[in-house]
Amino acid sequence: MxxxxxxxxxxxxxxxxxxxxxxxxxxxxxxxxxxxxxxxxxxxxxxxxxxxxxxxxxxxxxxxxxxxxxxxxxxxxxxxxxxxxxxxxxxxxxxxxxxxxxxxxxxxxxxxxxxxxxxxxxxxxxxxxxxxxxxxxLDRLDEFEGEYNETGQFEDGVQYQWSIMSEDEYIYQDFAFYRPDGTVLEEHHMQRVxxxxxxxxxxxxxxxxxxxxxxxxxxxxxxxxxxxxxxxxxxxxxx
Ligand SMILES: C[S@@+](CC[C@H](N)C(=O)[O-])C[C@H]1O[C@@H](n2cnc3c(N)ncnc32)[C@H](O)[C@@H]1O
Structure with a gap:
C-alpha cells in the first residue's frame, strides 16, 4: 500500500x-x-x-x-x-x-x-x-527522463533513498527506507500525466x-x- x-x-x-x-x-x-x-x-x-x-x-x-x-x-x-x-x-x-x-x-x-x-x-x-x-x-515527463535521486537520514536513524523517473506518460517514484535493524521497506508509486x-x-x-x-x-x-x-x-x- x-x-x-x-x-x-x-x-x-x-x-x-x-x-x-x-x-x-x-x-x-x-x-x-x-x-x-x-x-x-x-x-x-x-x-x-x-x-x-x-x-x-x-x-x-x-x-x-x-x-x-x-x-x-x-x-x-x-x-x-x-x-x-x-x-x-x-x-x-x-x-x-x-x-x-x-x-x-x-x-x-x-x-x-x-x-x-x-x-x-x-x-x-x-x-x-x-x-x-x-x-x-507534461514538462515533468521530460525532466524526469533523467532520473532524480535523493538520499538522507531521518531523526529516528532510518535512511532513505528516493528516486523519480519517467517513462512514456508515467512518473515512477521509488522509496527505500533502510531501518537500523537492517530491514528495508519499499514503496513504489506510479503517477500518470x-x-x-x-x-x-x-x-x-x-x-x-x-x-x-x-x-x-x-x-x-x-x-x-x-x-x-x-x-x-x-x-x-x-x-
Ligand atoms: C502527493 S500526496 C498529496 C497530499 C496532499 N494533497 C498534500 O497537499 O500534501 C498524494 C496523496 O494522494 C493520496 N491518494 C492517492 N490515490 C488516492 C485515491 N484514489 N483516493 C484518495 N487518496 C488517494 C495518497 O494516499 C496521498 O496521501
Whole structure:
C-alpha cells in the first residue's frame, strides 16, 4: 500500500509552508464557499490552513496512515476526515467546493477513472460549485527522463533513498527506507500525466472551466512544473 511507510516521513520530506500558502491563496482566489471537500488530503497541511481561515472542511485520503497524521494536527476536532477512495464519493453529501491538490490527481491512472472522478465531483457539488485541482505538467515527463535521486537520514536513524523517473506518460517514484535493524521497506508509486487538453475536454462535460494556469500564475498552459484547473459545475447537471 503506497504511503504506508512514507506517511511517517511525508512532512519531513515535502512539507513546504510557502507552497501551502500558494495553494491556499490559489484556492481562495476563486472565493470558495463552505462546505468544502478535499480529495486525497494527505497529511492535511492545506486542509488545516483552510480550516484556520474559517472554512467548514471535510477531507479524505486512501491512506489510513496519512489520515492519522492529518488528524493529529486537528486539535479542535473541527475537520471531518475519512479514509476513502476519491473515485467513490457515494456516501458523502453535497459540497460547495471540492478540490484535489499537490499532484494527488496524478495517482488516477486510467482515463476512464479521470472521467469517473469528474462525474463524482460534479454529482457532489451544488450547481455553480467550485472544483479545482492541479497536476504534474507534461514538462515533468521530460525532466524526469533523467532520473532524480535523493538520499538522507531521518531523526529516528532510518535512511532513505528516493528516486523519480519517467517513462512514456508515467512518473515512477521509488522509496527505500533502510531501518537500523537492517530491514528495508519499499514503496513504489506510479503517477500518470495527462494532456491538459484531454482534461479540459472531459471537465467541460460537467463544468464551465473558469481558469487554467501553469505554476499558479501563468495564464494558460505553458512551460512549467504544474497545471492548475478551476471550474464551476454547470447548470442542469444532476447531483
Ligand atoms: C502527493 S500526496 C498529496 C497530499 C496532499 N494533497 C498534500 O497537499 O500534501 C498524494 C496523496 O494522494 C493520496 N491518494 C492517492 N490515490 C488516492 C485515491 N484514489 N483516493 C484518495 N487518496 C488517494 C495518497 O494516499 C496521498 O496521501
Amino acid at each position: 503506497i504511503y504506508n511507510t512514507l506517511a511517517k516521513y511525508y512532512d519531513t520530506l515535502v512539507r513546504d509552508e510557502e507552497a501551502t500558502r500558494a495553494y491556499v491563496d490559489w484556492i481562495v482566489s476563486f472565493e470558495p464557499e463552505s462546505p468544502v471537500l478535499e480529495l486525497a488530503c494527505g497529511s492535511g497541511e492545506i486542509t488545516h490552513a483552510l480550516s484556520a481561515l474559517g472554512y467548514d472542511m471535510s477531507a479524505l485520503d486512501l491512506s489510513a496512515r496519512m489520515i492519522e497524521k492529518a488528524k493529529q494536527k486537528d486539535l479542535d476536532k473541527k475537520i471531518s476526515f475519512t479514509v476513502q477512495d476519491m473515485l467513490d464519493l457515494s456516501d458523502l453529501g453535497t459540497f460547495k467546493t471540492i478540490f484535489c491538490v499537490c499532484d494527488s490527481f496524478n495517482y488516477v491512472l486510467e482515463k476512464e477513472d479521470v472521467k469517473a472522478l469528474f462525474k463524482e465531483a460534479a454529482s457532489h457539488l451544488e450547481t455553480g460549485g467550485l472544483f479545482c485541482f492541479d497536476t504534474h505538467s 495527462y494532456d491538459p487538453e484531454f482534461l479540459i475536454q472531459e471537465l467541460e462535460e460537467y463544468f464551465d472551466v473558469i481558469s487554467v494556469k501553469t505554476d499558479f500564475d501563468q495564464e494558460g498552459i505553458s512551460e512549467g512544473e504544474k497545471y492548475f484547473f478551476a471550474a464551476r459545475k454547470k447548470r442542469g447537471i444532476q447531483s
